[in-house]
Amino acid sequence: MYNKLPKVELHIHLDCSLSYDVVALLIPGISVEEYRNKFTAPKNCCSLNDYIECAQAAINYMQTKEQLRIVTLDLLAQFDADNVVYAEMRFAPLQHLQLGLTPEEVVQEVLNAIVEGKKHYKVEANVILCTLRNFSEAQSMETAKLALQFKDSAVVGFDIAADEVGYPLDNHVSAFKFAKSNDILCTAHAGEALGPNSVWETLEKLTPNRIGHGIRSIEDPSLIERLIESNIHLEVCPTSNQLTRVYPSLEEYPINKLYKTGVSMSISTDGRAISAVDLNEEYQFMTNQYGWTINDLYRINTEAIKHSFATEEVKMAVQAQLDAFYLV
C-alpha cells in the first residue's frame, strides 16, 4: 500500500541489512531458515546486545572488496524496491579489516558500489561512518579522520553506535570534537538502551546534529524542550525498539506521544535483515497502530530530508519529489 510513496531513510546499518538473496551469494547453499536464524533478530530477543550480536554474523561476510560491493548493491536494491529516494547508510569501517583490507579500501569499495548502483537504482545514497562505543579513543579518532578524508564523496557524516550501557562516551569526545571542527555533520545513538540522561549526556559531550533513536527522550519533558529548541532530529526505528525491548510492551511504546510533542523525527528500519522489516511495513505499523495519515508520513519525510546530511541541492530535489507525490 505504501510502496509507491517516496521515502527518506536516515538510520540504517549496512551490516544489519543483508537480504536472503545476497547471503545466498555469500554462503552458497544456505537455507532460508538458516538465514533467519543467523541474520535476523529472534522475536524473543531481549536487549540491544542480543540485537547487536546478529550484526556480527553479517560483518564476518563483509571482509573482501567483492563482499562489500554486493552487500552495498543489495541494500540499494532494497531501497529501490521500497521507493526510498534518499538514504544514509551507516557502517563502522574498522570492523571490516579481518582479511587485510585497509580502512580506506573498505570505505572506497562501498563508495564505488554506490556509484555502480546509480546506474540501476534511482535512490540517492550517502554514507555515515560509525565509531563504536567499545572502540578505543584512537579507533574512534581514526574513524573520524576517515570521515574527513572522504568528505568530498558520499561520506556525509559521523556516528557512534553499539552498546550504550556497557561503555561510556569518554573515549569518543575527542573524535566528535575533531569531526565538528572539520564541519562533519554528526549523529549519535542514544536514548535507546538508556534513558533521557544518556541523551542529555550525548548532547553535552558530543553535540550531535541528530540523535539515533532517542525514543526515551519522551521521559523528560525538559529534554524534549531542549531538542525542539536546538532543532535536533530524532531517527526513530519502531520495529528495532520493540525487538530490543526498549519498553516492555507495545502499549507502553511512546512513539506517537513523542511525535505529538512536535519534536523533529523520522522513521527508519535500523536494519532490514535484523529487524526483518522494510520501510513500507514500518509506515503500515504507524498507520495501523496510531492512525497516521498521509499527512503524517509527509511530515516525517519532510523533516528527514531537512535534517539529512545531503547537500542543499539534493535536499531541494528530494523535497520536490515528496511535494509532487504527497501534496496532490
Ligand SMILES: [Zn+2]
Ligand atoms: Zn542503529
